[in-house]
Amino acid sequence: MLLRITIQQARVGMFVHRVDGNWLDSPFWTRSFKLAQPRDLVRLRQSAITSLVIDLSKGVGPLKASSALALGGSRRVAAQRAAPTSRLPTSEERELRRAAAMLHRTTRKLRTLFETVGAGDGLDTAVVHEVVADIETAVRERPRALLTMTRLKSKDEYSYRHSVAVCALVTHFARFLSLDAQTIQNLSIAALLHDIGKITIPSELLGKPGKLTGEEMALMQTHPQASYDLLQDERDLPDLVRDLCLHHHERIDGRGYPSGLAGAAISLPLRILSICDVYDAVTSIRPYKDPWSTKTALARMSRWHGQFDPVLLLRFFQSIGVAEQDLRKAGADLGPRAA
Structure with a gap:
């Protein structure tokens, strides 16, 4: 089963079917990959990617309680990116x-x-x-x-x-x-x-x-x-x-x-x-x-x-x-x- 989630809902153990947006925004070589290490999750959240599609048959899903927080976090990240002083992390x-x-x-x-x-x-x-x-x-x-x-x-x-x-x-x-x-x-x-x-x-x-x-x-x-x-x-x-x-x-x-x-x-x-x-x-x-x-x-x-x-x-x-x-x-x- 495929599920679209926000970048803040991503966690170690997920299998990423694809990232939304341009390939050049992704820090990873391939379109499909498993988030196996915490450092991979950090790289993904520091990128310009805001959402991705995961495959629940190949990895874990998001935490049930994380959805509202994740959406709010995503909006905060977007607002921060829009600010002139933090456009380039x-x-x-x-x-x-x-x-x-x-x-x-x-x-x-x-x-x-x-x-x-x-x-x-x-x-x-x-x-x-x-x-x-x-x-x-x-x-x-x-x-x-x-x-x-x-x-x-x-x-x-x-x-x-x-x-x-x-x-x-x-x-x-x-x-x-x-x-x-x-x-x-x-x-x-x-x-x-x-x-x-x-x-x-x-x-x-x-x-x-x-x-x-x-x-x-x-x-x-x-x-x-x-x-x-x-x-x-x-x-x-x-x-x-x-x-x-x-x-x-x-x-x-x-x-x-x-x-x-x-x-x-x-x-x-x-x-x-x-x-x-x-x-x-x-x-x-x-x-x-x-x-x-x-x-x-x-x-x-x-x-x-x-x-x-x-x-x-x-x-x-x-x-x-x-x-x-x-x-x-x-x-x-x-x-x-x-x-």
């Missing part, structure tokens, strides 16, 4: 500082990594694995803080922070889909390296605020092939990684680039990377572009018929905590199921 400040430090460290490593490859010195795969491990840990322990930090991307750091954010989203989504560990690892590496070919594109073009000309667009669209070429001699990289880097701008309807792949020719890992890549791009703060909210991204991406696998697109937004009613509304706008 100390625990969230700590999480943001840790995420910022990790992001700074990762950005520095990625910049050096990309520049080294661009200079013809080869890819340090040990560093790649270090960065992927750092991102996986950060998303597991402080997803909301990490993705908040990656939203603001300066002109000079956009490619690096975008790579970190896409890697985080891909890792989370692949785990949500229960893919095997090796596929998740390869997907995470590909997400980190998918835009490495942009080091061959002039910086003024990468940061151009206005619409690209036809010639500029043609040059921009060479970056997937450039990514593949830069990585083709890296024997420590699986073929899947290079394939994902080469084809991450393909579309289900065959109108993508560089090869015009369509339908079943586009693998599940490639469909996953494509969705996460675009989602991060449209929800990021740029000097010349306002970010879309998650809800806006869902509404607009679901109307781009032929670009994404429609079933997988809804699964992605489900994985980051979008409400069921919004998913149903978006589902009505989607095209037929992809091949």
Whole structure:
């Protein structure tokens, strides 16, 4: 039996079927988990989550006398959060500082990594694995803080922070889909390296605020092939990684680039990377572009018929905590199921 409760009614021994709200507000990696330790309960109550759904068949229920107190406590917490002086609790400040430090460290490593490859010195795969491990840990322990930090991307750091954010989203989504560990690892590496070919594109073009000309667009669209070429001699990289880097701008309807792949020719890992890549791009703060909210991204991406696998697109937004009613509304706008 499923039961929705307030955050103040939560107690050790409960099995959480799902948290209400956005996945990024949750301090936990998975949507379903058991509150086994007091520290888990503390983390949950210090987060932005205000309610959750528990499964009474897999864990304990709320204390009978706690309901009125819990609702009152929830209102008090909400009032405290609304107050300007306590909008960002100390625990969230700590999480943001840790995420910022990790992001700074990762950005520095990625910049050096990309520049080294661009200079013809080869890819340090040990560093790649270090960065992927750092991102996986950060998303597991402080997803909301990490993705908040990656939203603001300066002109000079956009490619690096975008790579970190896409890697985080891909890792989370692949785990949500229960893919095997090796596929998740390869997907995470590909997400980190998918835009490495942009080091061959002039910086003024990468940061151009206005619409690209036809010639500029043609040059921009060479970056997937450039990514593949830069990585083709890296024997420590699986073929899947290079394939994902080469084809991450393909579309289900065959109108993508560089090869015009369509339908079943586009693998599940490639469909996953494509969705996460675009989602991060449209929800990021740029000097010349306002970010879309998650809800806006869902509404607009679901109307781009032929670009994404429609079933997988809804699964992605489900994985980051979008409400069921919004998913149903978006589902009505989607095209037929992809091949």
